[in-house]
Amino acid sequence: MVSSTIILIISLVAFAVIHSFLASLFFKRLLIRAMGSRAEKLYMPAFSLIAVITILPLVYLLYKYPGPIIYIVPSPWRWLMVGGQIIAAVVAPRALLDAPHRFRIRSQLSAPNSPEAGHLDIRGIYRWVRDPFLLSGLVIIWLTPFMTVNLLIIFILTTIYLYLGSLHWESRLLAQFGDEYRSYQKKVHRIIPLPGRYRRRL
Structure with a gap:
């Protein structure tokens, strides 16, 4: 009989391939x-x-x-964690x-430095963190106020997938924006938002 952990890993891999x-x-x-x-209009919603x-x-x-329980965070800490997930x-x-x-x-799909590629135009949350999607994804999964064995395995694999996806996404941005993005990388951290330090430098 195939274990539940293997079934979960196969399901995650299938999602990752499709995504x-x-x-x-x-x-x-x-x-x-x-x-x-x-x-352009239909892609993101679909x-x-x-x-x-x-x-x-x-x-x-x-x-x-879910597998065996590793821990359950008690109140009020669990609500602080859920609050962090909501944010x-x-x-x-x-x-x-x-x-x-x-x-x-x-x-x-455009060539680097072409009119279609446009400019980087740093604003909003990107002034503090280069990849807010990676940050939000990691916060949401790792602030889950309970943990089981299967959940831990999936969270570890998901973290690896998110990080590799972030590297791939940045390679696209480098291809699209060139030196403009390289300069940005030197000023803003990929995951850790440090507003006091980086807002002054941008």
Whole structure:
């Protein structure tokens, strides 16, 4: 009989493969060829919906096969952790609003330093942290106020996936913005927001 841990890992890998393919430049090129300008409007809502749908089986399996309990954080600390998760959940949509130009398909597919690629235009949350999606993801999973064996394994693998995804995303930004992004990397940390230090330098 296949263990619950292996089933969970397979489910996570399946989600990661689907998510990575849909986020790839290869898929976006196919989308632009097939749909033209409509792809820009439909891509993000469709991508988000598919991400939610494909993560639901993993959530269900974790609920059904949590594994032995490692710890449960008591009150009031658990509510502080949940509060941190709620704050982190606001970061992702805020990051989209602060840098919509980074997520336009045609800009991502354009040549570096071309008019279509645009400028980096640092503002909002990006003044404090380079990858707010990585930050919010790590905060949400690791501030979960309880931990089981299977949950820990999935969280560790998810952390690795998020970090590798962040490296890949930054390689795209370097290709799109070139030296402008390299200069930005020297001033702002990838994960740890340090507003007092970096706001003065930008």
